[in-house]
Amino acid sequence: MNESSDHRSPRILLVTPEISYLPDAMGDVAPCVAAKAGGLADVSAALISALVSQGADIHVALPNYRRMFNGNIFHLHEIELRKYHEVLPHARIHLAEDRIFYYRDQVYSGYHEEATRIALAFQREVINHIIPTVRPDLIHCNDWMTGLIPAMARRRGIKSLFTIHNIHTRMVPLMRIEETGIDAAEFWMNLFFSGMPSHGYEQARSDLSVDLLTSGIFSAHFINSVSPRFLGEIVAGDHSLVPDAVRAEIRSKHAAGCASGILNAPDVTYDPATDPALVRTYGAGDFPTGKAENKRALQQSMGLVVNSAAPIFFWPSRLDPIQKGPQLLTDILHRTVSDYYESGLQVLVVADGPHQTWFHQIVRDFGLRNRVAVVGFDEKLSRLAYAGSDFLLMPSLFEPCGLPQMVAPIYGTLAVARATGGLADTVHPLNVTASTGNGFCFEDYDSNGLRWAIDQAMEFYALPRKVREREVRRIMRESKLEFCHDQVARRYMDRYEAMLARPLVNHKFPRNRALADEIPDWDGEGGS
Numbered sequence: 001m002n003e004s005s006d007h008r009s010p011r012i013l014l015v016t017p018e019i020s021y022l023p024d025a026m027g028d029v030a031p032c033v034a035a036k037a038g039g040l041a042d043v044s045a046a047l048i049s050a051l052v053s054q055g056a057d058i059h060v061a062l063p064n065y066r067r068m069f070n071g072n073i074f075h076l077h078e079i080e081l082r083k084y085h086e087v088l089p090h091a092r093i094h095l096a097e098d099r100i101f102y103y104r105d106q107v108y109s110g111y112h113e114e115a116t117r118i119a120l121a122f123q124r125e126v127i128n129h130i131i132p133t134v135r136p137d138l139i140h141c142n143d144w145m146t147g148l149i150p151a152m153a154r155r156r157g158i159k160s161l162f163t164i165h166n167i168h169t170r171m172v173p174l175m176r177i178e179e180t181g182i183d184a185a186e187f188w189m190n191l192f193f194s195g196m197p198s199h200g201y202e203q204a205r206s207d208l209s210v211d212l213l214t215s216g217i218f219s220a221h222f223i224n225s226v227s228p229r230f231l232g233e234i235v236a237g238d239h240s241l242v243p244d245a246v247r248a249e250i251r252s253k254h255a256a257g258c259a260s261g262i263l264n265a266p267d268v269t270y271d272p273a274t275d276p277a278l279v280r281t282y283g284a285g286d287f288p289t290g291k292a293e294n295k296r297a298l299q300q301s302m303g304l305v306v307n308s309a310a311p312i313f314f315w316p317s318r319l320d321p322i323q324k325g326p327q328l329l330t331d332i333l334h335r336t337v338s339d340y341y342e343s344g345l346q347v348l349v350v351a352d353g354p355h356q357t358w359f360h361q362i363v364r365d366f367g368l369r370n371r372v373a374v375v376g377f378d379e380k381l382s383r384l385a386y387a388g389s390d391f392l393l394m395p396s397l398f399e400p401c402g403l404p405q406m407v408a409p410i411y412g413t414l415a416v417a418r419a420t421g422g423l424a425d426t427v428h429p430l431n432v433t434a435s436t437g438n439g440f441c442f443e444d445y446d447s448n449g450l451r452w453a454i455d456q457a458m459e460f461y462a463l464p465r466k467v468r469e470r471e472v473r474r475i476m477r478e479s480k481l482e483f484c485h486d487q488v489a490r491r492y493m494d495r496y497e498a499m500l501a502r503p504l505v506n507h508k509f510p511r512n513r514a515l516a517d518e519i520p521d522w523d524g525e526g527g528s
Contacts, residue, residue, distance in 0.1 A: 297388065402422040
């Protein structure tokens with residue numbers, strides 16, 4: 001067993017395939033380590049930073065993306081490798097080593113087979129090398145790419161938290177997992193298979209596949225989704241796209257009191273007061289002038305009518321008709337622009353996806369080029385659109401969390417969203433009289449519902465300027481406080497402490513005052 005809690009603070013290992021930054025206190029290599037694909041990278045970085053600042057004993061495991069990491073990471077590995085390994089027992093950053101990571105240009109692969117090989121290589125290194133080195137009391141895993149680790153952790157008596165960011169999974173034969181170099185015979189009974197292994201390990205190895213996401217859910221001591229509402233929807237039977245096995249295991253965890261929802265938060269760089277992508281930065285105090293200047297720049301760059309009084313509706317998400325609902329907008333696009341032609345209504349789409357073709361066709365067929373602009377995703381342009389727009393469109397069929405609807409109100413742009421999943425958790429109906437709420441919501445997943453919500457937004461836009469500015473100013477201030485990583489990190493820290501039944505920081509023996517303290521001896525049983 002690990003040394004008792006009387007002698008040190010509990011040790012946490014966060015296993016993630018992506019990270020946006022690491023605090024300098026984690027060692028000299030920290031400034032070089034950054035590889036981001038989405039919200040998981042931001043949440044992981046913020047959580048680690050919060051834990052370090054609190055003095056917690058936090059370690060992180062991630063693939064060694066040599067090409068993507070900042071600085072001369074090749075130089076680090078070839079010239080300073082020996083020095084790095086000399087201090088490895090005291091290091092907080094643990095890089096999974098495999099050539100499949102080294103020369104990648106992006107975190108995730110669009111090819112099913114390659115994505116599976118990457119995930120298996122990562123888990124092999126974590127299970128075989130990183131966990132024995134770190135000797136954690138609790139392991140925090142994320143999504144199907146880490147789904148084998150909770151099974152191993154449970155076998156070794158280590159607590160694990162499994163966070164579900166997406167409902168995607170992979171089925172992999174047990175034989176293939178073992179051929180990768182993972183000794184699954186040790187913990188195969190904690191995995192979730194495609195069928196019942198009624199004849200034991202040999203049958204499971206030769207005949208059955210492992211469901212990676214469901215295995216993580218099944219084996220973890222506690223799970224969380226990234227939206228309380230989305231968790232409830234899965235348990236209630238909503239969303240047919242959720243695999244049956246995933247839903248069944250989430251329901252079991254929920255019934256046992258071992259599941260909760262913890263919302264993500266947007267990257268801290270989404271701040272109109274400091275965002276370098278804006279032509280003019282601003283805050284809640286001077287947002288009318290700041291948004292007007294950014295709107296004019298946005299309209300000019302996109303070929304829209306330049307008019308700071310024209311309301312702009314901004315589409316920020318990928319044009320995926322299975323989840324995001326772009327067809328709801330194309331169904332009503334021409335009619336909506338026509339109905340509000342005198343008001344100058346404009347629509348801006350900054351997104352890629354299969355439905356983009358339909359937007360282009362409608363713009364072309366109905367001559368809407370100076371009222372509707374459609375371009376592929378561009379980070380800088382998207383940020384300018386948050387600042388220059390008045391409203392954000394998110395009519396999703398389902399939403400495990402969503403981040404644009406949290407970014408938008410920080411910039412003074414109000415969301416028009418369907419009340420589902422993370423959208424329902426974060427977008428609340430605006431009540432001008434009571435001065436509450438932050439957006440415009442609709443329930444039914446159809447174009448009529450979306451049009452109703454757009455009409456509500458336009459009614460708000462027609463109110464006296466003083467009323468609108470008062471509400472937008474309030475929403476900006478409230479959103480900056482509500483949608484921040486400090487809140488997210490605190491919720492995860494509370495979950496860790498509840499699982500471990502003790503504080504993360506032992507103030508009698510403060511673990512993190514000297515990051516180079518030696519790790520105590522450990523016999524492989526894990527903490528409780």
